[in-house]
Amino acid sequence: HGIDTEKFSKFELYNGNINYEKPNIAFVGNVDGHKGGKIVEDIINNSPQFTFHLFGISQRPYFLKSHDNYVYHGSYNNKEISKILNENKIDLVMFLNQCEESFSYTLSEVLYAKIPCVAFDIGAIGNRIKKDKLGWVIPVTKDWKEIAQNYDKIKEEYDEIYKNVTNYKVKTLKEYVEEIDNYYDEYKNGNKKYLYNQFKFLEKIGRASC
Secondary structure, three states, X not given: OOEOHHHOOOXXXXXXXXXXXXXXXXXXXXXXXXXXXXXXXXXXXXOOOOEEEEEEEOOOHHHHOOEOOEEEEEOOOOOOHHHHHHHOXXXXXXXXXXXXXXXXXXXXXXXXXXXXXXXXXXXXXXXXXXXXXXEEEEOOOOOHHHHHOOXXXXXXXXXXXXXXXXXXXXXEHHHHHHHHHHHHHHHHOOOHHHHHHHHHHHHHOOOOOO
């Protein structure tokens, strides 16, 4: 999959000089139910040393207004989100989905904004982050303390991971279409072994399913 970056708003890249005393951590999208609503609330309540942001929606009343160390931004236009994240000097984005998901456009938009990520080690989101070292993956849990145990590791490795994210190239929609065209050409030419190997690779990193 690719994202149509040609239609994205231009933005000035936040320089990544993270304020370790009070970093900005964001959640992007929906934070209800299996999307991690309860554990996100627990993390915010128990981590006053951070400023948390929600760019997205929720049906949980807790998230619908700003308070203490939490800022509610509401829904967003996906063509604007990379710009908005940089304008708000977001240092880290967390994806705490409790269930496996396939390819995530939201993750692509965050990586296009050049922001490291934290996610549970499941599904395509965890696989994509792990494959190119674009953040940190942790075992699935419902206990906020098990996430908090990773704070020191994130702090120690942040500069290295930020460099990986900065150098990472998010595939555009045009490039994805060209990739599909290449697969089709290989199919027409009868190169089924090539196609099989490509499909198994995509399946492994969560971009295809049987």
